[in-house]
Amino acid sequence: AQSVxxxxxxxxxxxxxLVLLRCNYSSSVPPYLFWYVQYPNQGLQLLLKYTSAATLVxxxxxxxxxxxxxxxxxxxxxxxxxxxxxxxxxxxLGGSNYKLTFGKGTLLTVNP
Amino acid sequence: xAGVTQTPKFQxxxxxxxxxxxxxxxxxxxxxxxxxxDPGMGLRLIYYSASEGTTDKGExxxxxxxxRLNKREFSLRLESAAPSQTSVYFCASNVAGGIxxxxxxxxxxxxxxx
Numbered sequence: 001a002q003s004v005x006x007x008x009x010x011x012x013x014x015x016x017x018l019v020l021l022r023c024n025y026s027s028s029v030p031p032y033l034f035w036y037v038q039y040p041n042q043g044l045q046l047l048l049k050y051t052s053a054a055t056l057v058x059x060x061x062x063x064x065x066x067x068x069x070x071x072x073x074x075x076x077x078x079x080x081x082x083x084x085x086x087x088x089x090x091x092x093l094g095g096s097n098y099k100l101t102f103g104k105g106t107l108l109t110v111n112p
Numbered sequence: 113x114a115g116v117t118q119t120p121k122f123q124x125x126x127x128x129x130x131x132x133x134x135x136x137x138x139x140x141x142x143x144x145x146x147x148x149x150d151p152g153m154g155l156r157l158i159y160y161s162a163s164e165g166t167t168d169k170g171e172x173x174x175x176x177x178x179x180r181l182n183k184r185e186f187s188l189r190l191e192s193a194a195p196s197q198t199s200v201y202f203c204a205s206n207v208a209g210g211i212x213x214x215x216x217x218x219x220x221x222x223x224x225x226x
Contacts (some may be wrong), residue, residue: 009152043116043156043202043217052209068206088155094213097162098143098206099170104154 002027004093006103014111019078020061020105020112023091026072032094033074036104039087047089061085082111086110114138116218124224125193133188133221138145141209144169144186145215147180155202161186162208193225196223221222 007022013062029030032051036044048059055067061084065076072093092100119134142163146160147155157170161180175197177189186205190197200222204215 016226034214038218041220043219044204045217046214049214051213097160097168098208098213098215099145099157099160100213100215102155106153 002089002101002109004101007105008083009104010067012109012110013081015083016080018109018112019076019085021076021089021108023074023076023103024072025091025093027075027093033065033067034092034094034100035059035063035074036090036092037087038090039067044090045078047112054069061096081110083110091096095098116203116205116216118201118218118221120221121219122222124226125190126192126226129193130164130189130191133203133223134161134185135187135218136185137205137216138184139205139207139216140183141205141207143181143206143218145204145205146176146186146188147202147204148172149202150199157222158188169197195225197223198225212222
């Protein structure tokens with residue numbers, strides 16, 4: 001069975017600091033992995049996706065994620081946090097019938 | 113190009129009342145999905161439609177029904193609302209071809225059942 005685990009339901013960083021949001025997955029087939037962002041009172045927006053091409057994936061707003069098969073991880077990073085990055089972030093794993101399995105989400109707070 | 117639209121944005125129901133949440137997409141996507149989002153639970157799949165004319169249960173289908181009216185529209189019906197169905201409901205779609213797994217989401221419907 002597929003599953004996604006996001007470590008840390010809440011991450012707090014200072015403006016300008018490194019952002020690291022952790023995601024581990026379990027899949028019996030080569031995975032397709034995604035990060036989505038949800039701003040308050042909005043729907044989910046795709047940040048980036050891994051589809052077995054490059055292991056380092058660049059997304060919007062300066063975010064990137066690295067696929068590590070040996071660690072079954074797909075952690076999301078940004079070198080320097082901005083106040084506008086405050087949101088909830090979801091890691092997701094693609095499955096049969098193009099369904100997605102979502103992690104429980106990580107709320108990112110950025111302190112001035 | 114509006115993407116995925118949902119109506120209504122907000123709704124308050126009394127226990128036992130019924131309602132239908134509407135979803136439409138204008139991207140010619142094959143697959144459509146209904147999720148509910150609850151604090152600390154992430155998104156959980158209620159029902160999905162892999163293609164026009166088909167629907168299947170997801171992780172949490174009890175208390176819901178769906179209709180894939182045509183390729184554009186996918187509605188979610190609560191026949192007899194319960195307080196446990198208080199949630200934010202999201203509709204999503206994807207082209208469902210090749211390696212295109214990414215889904216596109218609507219803005220959500222906030223439902224409160226009292």
